[in-house]
Amino acid sequence: MDEWEAKLLQYGTDYMSQGAADIQRRLAADLVVLRQQLDSPRMWAVAARLMTLFAKTYPGSDGNKAICWYSMAAEAADRSEDAEIRVWVRGRAAIALSYEGASLPVAHEYLLVVAGRTSR
Secondary structure (H helix, E strand, O other): OHHHHHHHHHHHHHHOOOOHHHHHHHHHHHHHHHHOOOOOHHHHHHHHHHHHHHHHOOOHHHHHHHHHHHHHHHHHHHHHOOHHHHHHHHHHHHHHHHHOOOOHHHHHHHHHHHOOOOOO
């Protein structure tokens, strides 16, 4: 688990200095490996954060791809059973999708979940 936490921290730093294509390539490889290790809520939390980052690498013009990745990240967050991860993933998605104008309805839905107004 510590290895994955270290990767998450490194991605946070790299996101600010490297191109989206490089981040996507590395994330895709890590997600393939991580998929084989999804045996606990903590690993689902890692997956949720990595999927959220993957979604953020898509520009507004690829909004549908971003929405797909944010949706998968939200599902992974739910499997993590961690309220903070669930809020973090949906909050990031709502901000990104509304800021980029990719999908205001999806952003609004995530905001409602974060605010506790739906049963999701």
